[in-house]
Amino acid sequence: xxxxxxxNEENPVLDTIAxxxxxxxxxxxxxxxxxxxxxxxxxFQFSLSSxxxxxxxxxxxxxxxxxxxxxxxxxxxDYFAYGFYAFGILLNLAVLFIGKEISGAKxxxxxxxxxxxxxxxxxxxxxxxxxxxxxxxxxxxKGTRSVAITMSLFLLPMVIxxxxxxxxxxxxxxxxxxxxxxxxxPGWILLSAVWLVIIAIAxxxxxxxGISHLWTMGVLLFLASLIVYFGRKNRQLIIATLFVAAASxxxxxxxxxxxxxxxxGYQRDRIELVLNLKQDTRNMGYNLEQSRIAIGAGQFVGxxxxxxxxxxxxxxxxxxxxxxxCTIGEEWGFLGVTAFFAIYFGLLxxxxxxxxxxxxxxxxxxxxxxxxVLFFHVAINIGMTIGIVPVIGIPLPFVSFGGxxxxxxxxxxxxFLKVDEKRR
Numbered sequence: 001x002x003x004x005x006x007x008n009e010e011n012p013v014l015d016t017i018a019x020x021x022x023x024x025x026x027x028x029x030x031x032x033x034x035x036x037x038x039x040x041x042x043x044f045q046f047s048l049s050s051x052x053x054x055x056x057x058x059x060x061x062x063x064x065x066x067x068x069x070x071x072x073x074x075x076x077x078d079y080f081a082y083g084f085y086a087f088g089i090l091l092n093l094a095v096l097f098i099g100k101e102i103s104g105a106k107x108x109x110x111x112x113x114x115x116x117x118x119x120x121x122x123x124x125x126x127x128x129x130x131x132x133x134x135x136x137x138x139x140x141x142k143g144t145r146s147v148a149i150t151m152s153l154f155l156l157p158m159v160i161x162x163x164x165x166x167x168x169x170x171x172x173x174x175x176x177x178x179x180x181x182x183x184x185x186p187g188w189i190l191l192s193a194v195w196l197v198i199i200a201i202a203x204x205x206x207x208x209x210g211i212s213h214l215w216t217m218g219v220l221l222f223l224a225s226l227i228v229y230f231g232r233k234n235r236q237l238i239i240a241t242l243f244v245a246a247a248s249x250x251x252x253x254x255x256x257x258x259x260x261x262x263x264x265g266y267q268r269d270r271i272e273l274v275l276n277l278k279q280d281t282r283n284m285g286y287n288l289e290q291s292r293i294a295i296g297a298g299q300f301v302g303x304x305x306x307x308x309x310x311x312x313x314x315x316x317x318x319x320x321x322x323x324x325x326c327t328i329g330e331e332w333g334f335l336g337v338t339a340f341f342a343i344y345f346g347l348l349x350x351x352x353x354x355x356x357x358x359x360x361x362x363x364x365x366x367x368x369x370x371x372x373v374l375f376f377h378v379a380i381n382i383g384m385t386i387g388i389v390p391v392i393g394i395p396l397p398f399v400s401f402g403g404x405x406x407x408x409x410x411x412x413x414x415x416f417l418k419v420d421e422k423r424r
Contacts, residue, residue, distance in 0.1 A: 014070060014417045015354060021347040022398065022413060026062070026406075028340065029399035030055055032327045035306050036320040051320055051401060058403035062410040069414045074422040077415055078362060081132035085153070088125030091118035092160045099164075107164040119169040120408035122157045127369035127412060129153050130176060134183060135362030141183045150180060167267070168380075168392035175376035179368045199248055203255045208268075208277045216252050220245050270390040290316045291385045295329035295337075302333030320401045322393050325385045348375055351413075354420045363419045370416045374409070 034052035047053050092107075095118055100110045108115040130153050134141055141150065158173040181190065199216070206213055224245035231237040259268065294310035297303065308330035310316060316323050329337055348371055355367025374397050381396040383389035395405040 014414070014421055015350070018347060018350050018354070018413070018417055021343055021350065022410075024343050025347070025398040026059060028328070028343075029324065029396075029401075029406075030059065031305070032324050032331075032399065033320045033401045035308070035331060036324065036327045038306060054403075055401050055406075058406050061403065062406055065407060065410050066414050069411075069418050072418065074418055077128070077419065078132065078135075081128040085125040085129035085132075088118065088122040089157060089160065092122055092157060092164070094118075096160075096163060105164055105166040107161065107166040107169070114403065117169075117402075117404035119157075119161045119164065119166055120404040121411070122161065123172060123373055124408055124412045124415070126154050126157055126173065126176065127366060127373065128415070130179065130369060131362045131366035134365045135360055141180070141185070147180075147185070168394040171380075171392065172373060172376055172394060175372040176369065178372040178375075179365060182368050183365065195244075195248070196251055199252050200255045203252045204259055204271060205277065207256055207259050208272050213252065213256055217249055220248050220252075267390075270392075288384075288387050288391065291323055291326050292387060294319075294326040295386065298330040298333035298336070300334045302329075302331050302336050305331055307331065322381065322391075322395060322400065323385055324396055324400045325382050328399075329385075344378055348378075351416070354416070357423070358420065359423050363416075363423055366416050366419060370412050373412065 030052060033055050034050075037051040048057065095107055095109060098109075099106050100108050100115070102108050102115070107119050108117050130150060133139060133150060133153065134146075139146055141147065154173045154176040158170045161170040161173075177185070177193070203213065203216060205211070206216065224241050227241045228238050231241070263271075290310065294308065294316055297308070297310055303309070308327060310326065310330055316326050319326055328340055332340070351367060351371045351374075355364050355371065358364040358367060377394055377397050380389055380392065380394055381400075384391045384394075395402055397409045398406065
């Protein structure tokens, strides 16, 4: 079993730098949510029944979570890691049957006027389970068995969440691949992933433009034939080439089927918009166009708090949730965004430092799990608002409105900080 000792404390308190950076991000989120949901020319008014008021309630819950973790026994986290994972899987299975559907995704439990999204907490449970497995005595991340088990730990919840029709949350689990590279995942897997992305994009372009998929097969077979011809004396190369060609054709066919038969029309539209295969600024591209206008309107120093016209007029739908970055960009401009990035990436850099100084595999893997999940969320969310990735609807950690995401990210961050506090 993995070992985390609560003795020989090297750092008797939670890392102060990380905690203060967390506090800054939460405060930025609260201020931005208030601004994005207040009326035009409204003087400062605050009510717990408002959107910002509800976020303040969620923040109060996050404080309780932090205090609970701060006074908890760190051995409890390690001992029950698999239990948390199993509970997370059960919750995400249960929501398929008794959950309520919001925005086309059946991924929420409703409690009165509040909702809880179990997929957010599945990220925490998965990070713990992977850290537990790779931190277990005798486990080395080298053989096929250990790689397969580790990958199954994050692919299982990913598949379940895809069944909830919550594509954005499901894709976040791919960030755990980055954790595995830190632990020694072979480089050929990275090259395979890049190759599959190229195949997927090529097939989507063909489907969107009406080009026959036979061209894909023809190009793949032609490349395979060239490799086989010039390497005909190398039997292993021939076998590997034929396998890759066959697998690529199967994957291309699967992508084509999923794109035309499984994805909904608005999901295909978003992908085609990002790939510049379709132009439409009044329908599926409206959010993106207004988001770009809002960010650009901030210019160098921003319009100022409560003075963003795009924000106040409500041109960007869901601006207090997935598009909260637009408010920051419009009201605080380039300087504000630069400071915001400095805080965010300062936190990520600090967490990398903490991860590298861990004395156990459990602590290191958990630390990189936190970093990778946060980085993926930040990169995709901001990428959505400026149009370099499809709009898939994932929150900006600690900043977007919502209790599930705030509580889950708070759990993820402070569990690791607790482990760091008790490192040997």
